Amino acid sequence: MTSSDKNFPGRDHDHGVCIESAFERAEALCRERGAKLTPLRRRVLEIIWESHAPLGAYDVLQRMNAEGERNAPPTVYRTLDFLLKHGLIHRIESMNAFVGCAMSADAHRALFFICRDCGNVAETHSEAIGEAIEASATRAGFLVETPVMEISGRCQECYDDE
Amino acid sequence: MTSSDKNFPGRDHDHGVCIESAFERAEALCRERGAKLTPLRRRVLEIIWESHAPLGAYDVLQRMNAEGERNAPPTVYRTLDFLLKHGLIHRIESMNAFVGCAMSADAHRALFFICRDCGNVAETHSEAIGEAIEASATRAGFLVETPVMEISGRCQECYDDE
DNA sequence: ATTGCAATGTTATATTATAATGAAAAATAA
DNA sequence: TTATTTTTCATTATAATATAACATTGCAAT
Ligand SMILES: [Zn+2]
Ligand SMILES: [Zn+2]
Ligand SMILES: [Zn+2]
Ligand SMILES: [Zn+2]
Numbered sequence: 001m002t003s004s005d006k007n008f009p010g011r012d013h014d015h016g017v018c019i020e021s022a023f024e025r026a027e028a029l030c031r032e033r034g035a036k037l038t039p040l041r042r043r044v045l046e047i048i049w050e051s052h053a054p055l056g057a058y059d060v061l062q063r064m065n066a067e068g069e070r071n072a073p074p075t076v077y078r079t080l081d082f083l084l085k086h087g088l089i090h091r092i093e094s095m096n097a098f099v100g101c102a103m104s105a106d107a108h109r110a111l112f113f114i115c116r117d118c119g120n121v122a123e124t125h126s127e128a129i130g131e132a133i134e135a136s137a138t139r140a141g142f143l144v145e146t147p148v149m150e151i152s153g154r155c156q157e158c159y160d161d162e
Numbered sequence: 163m164t165s166s167d168k169n170f171p172g173r174d175h176d177h178g179v180c181i182e183s184a185f186e187r188a189e190a191l192c193r194e195r196g197a198k199l200t201p202l203r204r205r206v207l208e209i210i211w212e213s214h215a216p217l218g219a220y221d222v223l224q225r226m227n228a229e230g231e232r233n234a235p236p237t238v239y240r241t242l243d244f245l246l247k248h249g250l251i252h253r254i255e256s257m258n259a260f261v262g263c264a265m266s267a268d269a270h271r272a273l274f275f276i277c278r279d280c281g282n283v284a285e286t287h288s289e290a291i292g293e294a295i296e297a298s299a300t301r302a303g304f305l306v307e308t309p310v311m312e313i314s315g316r317c318q319e320c321y322d323d324e
Numbered sequence: 325a326t327t328g329c330a331a332t333g334t335t336a337t338a339t340t341a342t343a344a345t346g347a348a349a350a351a352t353a354a
Numbered sequence: 355t356t357a358t359t360t361t362t363c364a365t366t367a368t369a370a371t372a373t374a375a376c377a378t379t380g381c382a383a384t
Contacts, residue, residue: 036362057341058340074365113304131294135288136286141317142316146313147312148313151307153304153305198330200331258372
């Protein structure tokens with residue numbers, strides 16, 4: 001199986017592991033690229049990784065300012081742009097929100113499953129889908145550059161709960 | 163071939179035909195459902211169908227008000243909601259914009275190709291993609307409800323032009 | 325006529341995102 | 355080191371997108 005894995009975050013998964021490995025990947029990648037993971041950027045990444053549910057920019061901002069700081073929107077958008085540019089987070093277009101990238105941050109075409117109940121997002125990568133899209137694009141005379149694939153629905157745990 | 167067709171709108175296609183058939187579909191569907199295609203709704207649908215490039219809500223509003231009318235945002239959003247509900251238009255999530263539905267308006271899962279040069283959008287339907295997504299969803303333990311698939315890239319004509 | 329309902333109008337405001345400018349900090353060069 | 359340049363961050367204002375809340379109109383059923 002070359003394509004996706006069972007990677008929807010279970011209710012009981014060890015999220016500490018997610019966070020830890022996200023930071024390891026971020027640090028490795030920044031070291032490798034000579035990019036600076038400043039305290040501000042680290043903090044925003046940490047906020048994003050508080051859960052697997054996407055956060056809006058203003059939600060991030062609110063958390064940044066929880067202890068009385070006075071960061072303004074451009075600060076959070078700039079920081080999110082940095083994290084996006086380096087593939088450390090993804091933007092979920094259908095939600096105007098941001099979620100941590102769960103994979104090695106090299107450019108990749110991701111498919112997101114978004115649970116409408118718990119709000120969690122699972123990132124997957126499927127060659128079969130990529131190929132099907134390429135085939136369709138070829139028939140339509142279209143050159144694929146940036147696919148946005150965001151599938152709303154329900155995760156296993158949420159539909160087990162009715 | 164059960165899946166998609168060559169349906170990117172060519173530079174030279176007869177757009178009058180697109181508009182005409184869009185209105186025929188809209189009228190048939192509203193008749194069938196007892197929904198009212200009021201002058202306001204007809205006008206918005208007409209504005210949306212001016213081209214194959216998605217329009218933002220405020221672009222629609224501007225066109226509605228071009229002759230001095232004073233429609234306000236809720237009017238256009240309500241009207242767009244009606245057209246969306248009946249499948250007469252689609253919302254392109256990655257653009258916050260709206261485009262006419264090119265197919266019979268029964269609930270369908272569409273894939274959009276969006277040309278970054280000319281801005282045109284082609285709507286396609288591919289069983290292969292649907293199946294690939296279902297397969298991936300099953301592996302991830304996910305129940306698909308509302309897929310958003312919006313592929314940015316370049317249409318044939320635009321990359322022929324360099 | 326009166327009631328009920330769907331459609332539209334109106335005002336205000338919420339939410340998401342960026343422009344423009346400058347100060348501070350960090351890296352690089354001299 | 356000091357000077358120079360670049361990157362990062364702060365600040366103020368504003369643009370762009372979307373909705374809440376409530377009023378009015380028009381039309382159909384009783
Ligand atoms: Zn986790
Ligand atoms: Zn869920
Ligand atoms: Zn056309
Ligand atoms: Zn094009």
